[in-house]
Amino acid sequence: METKGFMEKSFVKWGLYLGLAAVILSFGLYMIDVTLMVSGWVSLISYALIITFMILSARQERSERDGYLTYGQAVINSLGVSVIYTIITISFTGLLYNVIDPELPETLKTITIERMASTMESFGMAEADIDKAIEATEARDFKQDFRALATGALVLIAINFVIGLIVSIFTRKNPPMFEANESEA
Numbered sequence: 001m002e003t004k005g006f007m008e009k010s011f012v013k014w015g016l017y018l019g020l021a022a023v024i025l026s027f028g029l030y031m032i033d034v035t036l037m038v039s040g041w042v043s044l045i046s047y048a049l050i051i052t053f054m055i056l057s058a059r060q061e062r063s064e065r066d067g068y069l070t071y072g073q074a075v076i077n078s079l080g081v082s083v084i085y086t087i088i089t090i091s092f093t094g095l096l097y098n099v100i101d102p103e104l105p106e107t108l109k110t111i112t113i114e115r116m117a118s119t120m121e122s123f124g125m126a127e128a129d130i131d132k133a134i135e136a137t138e139a140r141d142f143k144q145d146f147r148a149l150a151t152g153a154l155v156l157i158a159i160n161f162v163i164g165l166i167v168s169i170f171t172r173k174n175p176p177m178f179e180a181n182e183s184e185a
Contacts, residue, residue: 009061010061010077011057011078011079013060014060014081015053015084023089025049026092054077054078054163054167055167055171057078059171061073062173067173069173071174078164078168079161083157086156090149090156112137112142117130117133
């Protein structure tokens with residue numbers, strides 16, 4: 001098997017595609033309606049994209065390895081997709097929150113507080129508990145400085161690593177233990 005350059009590896013290709021898809025999704029939601037950015041559906045769509053692109057990368061890698069991909073190779077492949085994706089999305093998040101729209105953190109904080117209060121009221125929570133939760137959320141910093149972005153990147157890689165461990169169970173295909181000798185056939 002010939003050695004491929006870094007940019008020719010399947011996880012780089014699919015990680016770039018995933019990062020680009022995530023940037024398009026995020027920027028599209030931002031342009032359409034900022035409130036969509038804090039929707040739970042966006043998280044589900046994002047995880048579906050991550051799983052899909054990890055599978056596509058593993059399938060390509062497996063086909064390039066004569067139809068076989070061990071669990072370890074599949075995990076490394078998924079982790080590679082995750083790291084490339086994370087670098088792209090965290091870079092875009094920093095750009096969006098700090099350059100394109102520096103007011104976005106406060107806007108999202110306001111939207112989050114309104115939605116949280118509405119949800120808690122619909123569950124019949126006591127007014128004192130709602131006020132306490134709102135105070136805690138108001139105290140949070142929604143800004144995306146270097147520290148917040150670095151922490152976000154580590155958390156994202158950790159979550160996606162766990163997803164990659166699970167995806168790798170289904171995308172691996174071990175080579176046979178013993179190759180049949182062609183002269184015996």
